[in-house]
Amino acid sequence: xSHISDAIRKLREELPSGVTLVAVSKFHPVEAVIEAYGxxxxxxxESRPQELYSKIQxxxxxxxxxxxxxxxxxxxxxxxxxxxxxxxxxxVESVDSLHLLSAIEHWGAANGKDVQVLLEYxxxxxxxKQGFSREEILTLLTGDAATGHFPHVRIRGLMGMxxxxxxxxxxxxDFARLMSLYEEIVALKESGIYKDVLKDFDTRSFGMTHxxxxxxxxxxxxxRIGTLIFGERVYF
Ligand SMILES: *Cc1c(COP(=O)(O)O)cnc(C)c1O
Numbered sequence: 001x002s003h004i005s006d007a008i009r010k011l012r013e014e015l016p017s018g019v020t021l022v023a024v025s026k027f028h029p030v031e032a033v034i035e036a037y038g039x040x041x042x043x044x045x046e047s048r049p050q051e052l053y054s055k056i057q058x059x060x061x062x063x064x065x066x067x068x069x070x071x072x073x074x075x076x077x078x079x080x081x082x083x084x085x086x087x088x089x090x091x092v093e094s095v096d097s098l099h100l101l102s103a104i105e106h107w108g109a110a111n112g113k114d115v116q117v118l119l120e121y122x123x124x125x126x127x128x129k130q131g132f133s134r135e136e137i138l139t140l141l142t143g144d145a146a147t148g149h150f151p152h153v154r155i156r157g158l159m160g161m162x163x164x165x166x167x168x169x170x171x172x173x174d175f176a177r178l179m180s181l182y183e184e185i186v187a188l189k190e191s192g193i194y195k196d197v198l199k200d201f202d203t204r205s206f207g208m209t210h211x212x213x214x215x216x217x218x219x220x221x222x223x224r225i226g227t228l229i230f231g232e233r234v235y236f
Contacts, residue, residue: 024226027233047075108152157203
């Protein structure tokens with residue numbers, strides 16, 4: 001058995017049934033996606049618009065039917081790239097600014113589509129990672145979003161990336177902050193005040209190759225795993 005299908009099979013055995021595995025195929029050729037597909041994987045993550053678009057085109061040009069592949073966009077998305085991404089993805093996990101959320105709403109309205117998104121919560125201690133602060137997320141949900149500014153956006157939950165470190169306590173601390181904000185938002189949802197904007201809020205996407213076990217233990221229901229499945233990324 002190849003490494004890719006072997007890794008997917010092992011992950012499927014290991015992950016609890018309620019956890020969605022997003023296979024992160026960025027920086028790997030479309031052949032790797034096809035191999036994972038052959039092993040039963042259906043949800044894939046990409047972080048660059050052009051690369052995502054090229055892979056979708058390549059799959060569409062093939063004889064085999066890959067139409068049940070579900071793509072998640074997980075990288076920084078510039079608003080001038082929306083048309084390469086939004087027609088093809090089932091979720092944008094990496095909404096990291098009000099500006100992007102507004103542009104997605106605009107695209108959804110113009111195209112008559114609802115777009116599923118996660119809000120990226122900046123939990124890592126590095127400054128380089130994208131994302132909202134806790135205050136920004138709460139302000140967004142109880143302000144603009146609650147008052148109906150984003151009718152074509154379905155806010156499905158939170159996404160986060162822990163600090164890149166071998167110190168497990170730091171990673172646990174980052175993930176705990178995401179879980180705590182998630183629970184705070186679910187309490188708002190249950191209060192009934194924000195039930196329209198929060199009605200679809202049910203997803204916690206955190207955990208990657210080096211920390212997915214901790215993530216699952218702490219309550220993630222979506223993990224995004226690249227290297228463990230596909231090997232080291234190939235820059236092409
Ligand atoms: C690349 C990437 C992943 C996967 O990382 P691995 O360490 O290869 O598992 C997950 N999430 C995001 C947002 C990424 O950019």
